Amino acid sequence: MKTTCYKINELFETIQGEGSFTGQPSIFIRLQGCPVACSWCDTKHTWAINLDDQISTSNMLNKTQESDHWSELSVDDILQVIIQEGYQAKHIVITGGEPAMVDLTPLCLGLEEQGYSCQIETSGTFEILTSKKCWVTVSPKVNMKGGYKILSSAMHRANEIKHPIATEQHVDDLKALLDEHQIVDTQVYLQPISQKKRATELAIRTCIENDWRLSVQVHKYLGIE
Numbered sequence: 001m002k003t004t005c006y007k008i009n010e011l012f013e014t015i016q017g018e019g020s021f022t023g024q025p026s027i028f029i030r031l032q033g034c035p036v037a038c039s040w041c042d043t044k045h046t047w048a049i050n051l052d053d054q055i056s057t058s059n060m061l062n063k064t065q066e067s068d069h070w071s072e073l074s075v076d077d078i079l080q081v082i083i084q085e086g087y088q089a090k091h092i093v094i095t096g097g098e099p100a101m102v103d104l105t106p107l108c109l110g111l112e113e114q115g116y117s118c119q120i121e122t123s124g125t126f127e128i129l130t131s132k133k134c135w136v137t138v139s140p141k142v143n144m145k146g147g148y149k150i151l152s153s154a155m156h157r158a159n160e161i162k163h164p165i166a167t168e169q170h171v172d173d174l175k176a177l178l179d180e181h182q183i184v185d186t187q188v189y190l191q192p193i194s195q196k197k198r199a200t201e202l203a204i205r206t207c208i209e210n211d212w213r214l215s216v217q218v219h220k221y222l223g224i225e
């Protein structure tokens with residue numbers, strides 16, 4: 001049987017700065033590839049998958065700046081890297097790019113077998129294929145240039161919905177989405193885009209009005225990855 005491999009832009013240990021797991025020591029696996037094209041995306045270097053950009057695992061781990069280079073690793077390779085690098089965290093965040101472009105089930109199951117908990121962060125525009133236990137954070141990207149629609153299956157699989165906002169329109173888009181997919185009980189986090197003062201004030205006000213929670217990207221305030 002063919003071993004499943006994943007195209008990885010970055011693999012590092014840090015503190016989760018967003019949503020329910022804020023403050024949790026975590027190993028981040030950033031997958032390469034995303035066609036959603038959000039104008040304010042802060043990981044545009046993960047968008048393209050160019051075969052010429054494949055590099056070795058050690059070069060990927062030793063990157064000193066953001067780049068669109070990626071390395072291809074199997075689940076066993078990933079577990080080996082975690083041990084070699086001496087990472088201590090037991091929570092793994094699979095992000096991107098858009099990680100749901102690929103089947104994440106083998107990755108989640110392989111990591112869970114070794115005692116790790118898994119979380120994915122996805123735009124909700126692809127069918128989500130993970131283990132049952134995997135925590136799914138859907139950050140719905142509405143009306144982006146890539147033209148992808150938010151899938152109802154993704155909205156209903158979400159353990160939390162984390163929505164980036166800067167304007168009232170973004171809040172209205174989220175409310176319309178929750179109505180359209182009849183989402184009532186899932187915890188909602190609002191995340192001000194780019195730590196802007198106006199966006200933060202809007203997010204605080206809207207969270208109070210709707211009994212939602214604020215997610216402020218703690219890692220950006222701390223100046224860590």
Ligand code: SF4
Nearest residue numbers: 034036037038041097
């Ligand atoms: S879905 Fe995420 S990675 Fe893709 S463009 Fe939007 S913010 Fe960037």
